[in-house]
Amino acid sequence: MSSAAHRLEGVSRSWETLRDLSLVGGALDRASPRRREPGLLPVLLNDPLTRIVELVAGRVQVIESDGGCALFLRPPTTLDAKRLGVFLGQDGDGTAYLGVVGEVCDQAESSGTAPWRSLREVGVLLPGRDASLFAALQGLANWHAAHTHCPSCGAITEPDQGGWVRRCTQDLTEHYPRTDPAVIMAVTDAADRLLLARSPHWPPGRLSVLAGFVEPGESLEAAVAREVFEEVGVTVDEVRYLGNQPWPFPSSLMLGFTARTADPTLRLAGEEIAEALWVSRADLGEMVRAGRFRLSPIVSIARRMIEHWYGGPIDQR
Numbered sequence: 001m002s003s004a005a006h007r008l009e010g011v012s013r014s015w016e017t018l019r020d021l022s023l024v025g026g027a028l029d030r031a032s033p034r035r036r037e038p039g040l041l042p043v044l045l046n047d048p049l050t051r052i053v054e055l056v057a058g059r060v061q062v063i064e065s066d067g068g069c070a071l072f073l074r075p076p077t078t079l080d081a082k083r084l085g086v087f088l089g090q091d092g093d094g095t096a097y098l099g100v101v102g103e104v105c106d107q108a109e110s111s112g113t114a115p116w117r118s119l120r121e122v123g124v125l126l127p128g129r130d131a132s133l134f135a136a137l138q139g140l141a142n143w144h145a146a147h148t149h150c151p152s153c154g155a156i157t158e159p160d161q162g163g164w165v166r167r168c169t170q171d172l173t174e175h176y177p178r179t180d181p182a183v184i185m186a187v188t189d190a191a192d193r194l195l196l197a198r199s200p201h202w203p204p205g206r207l208s209v210l211a212g213f214v215e216p217g218e219s220l221e222a223a224v225a226r227e228v229f230e231e232v233g234v235t236v237d238e239v240r241y242l243g244n245q246p247w248p249f250p251s252s253l254m255l256g257f258t259a260r261t262a263d264p265t266l267r268l269a270g271e272e273i274a275e276a277l278w279v280s281r282a283d284l285g286e287m288v289r290a291g292r293f294r295l296s297p298i299v300s301i302a303r304r305m306i307e308h309w310y311g312g313p314i315d316q317r
């Protein structure tokens with residue numbers, strides 16, 4: 001194959017978008033106009049048909065079955081009215097879904113013996129609707145916990161509009177949930193090797209593609225190019241969109257891209273990256289087999305981007 005043909009093949013592959021990512025959901029009607037209904041949460045908490053998802057310290061209860069799982073959904077209890085509640089949406093038949101944020105001390109009062117699991121643990125196993133419910137509840141719970149005071153005047157804020165607004169108790173300003181865009185990029189060189197790197201916070205062997213937050217006034221493509229250059233001193237072009245995934249840890253939206261470089265020379269600067277290396281598909285396969293490479297979790301877009309470049313799933317839990 002000529003180098004030109006190889007290059008074209010690589011480019012056309014990079015234009016495909018990732019499908020079947022975890023947490024992208026869409027199977028739930030968020031019914032956002034209902035958030036403004038007066039007394040929405042008390043009404044739903046008094047309806048035994050309302051389904052409750054309870055979050056305690058980043059975990060919800062699930063019902064596990066062979067190879068899959070589903071959220072454990074229950075009717076409201078009197079305890080739920082004392083907790084932070086968020087209206088998550090409704091089904092076509094009108095069944096409403098309410099998230100409540102409990103304390104660790106409440107856990108013993110919860111019904112059933114269903115195990116408690118984190119979104120990282122079960123996000124890939126849950127059906128689309130359940131994964132969306134969990135991701136929205138986790139993101140909202142994180143936001144409420146971090147925005148107890150008004151950014152304008154410093155007074156206490158209180159939840160409003162079904163848990164989708166916090167309102168200042170002094171100046172009555174409304175504050176909305178935050179989502180922080182972050183770019184994550186599969187960078188390849190002319191030989192179609194993939195750039196992997198290790199954060200200083202990760203143990204040896206844990207490697208992934210580069211990622212970073214989009215800065216104010218910056219386009220997504222510019223953020224990809226800046227982050228790669230800052231972290232490993234490589235200049236990239238051909239930045240192409242690949243897919244996106246909500247990542248509520250605490251409030252990111254991961255925007256995946258591919259990018260190319262003509263010069264793979266690595267120049268690590270600063271303290272953001274402990275090590276970086278280019279791998280061929282054969283290198284990566286060998287590293288996995290030898291137990292020298294710890295992949296990102298299966299639920300993550302990072303893992304899916306690496307597998308997309310690799311050409312198929314990599315067998316590692």
Ligand SMILES: [Zn+2]
Nearest residue numbers: 150153168171
């Ligand atoms: Zn205020």
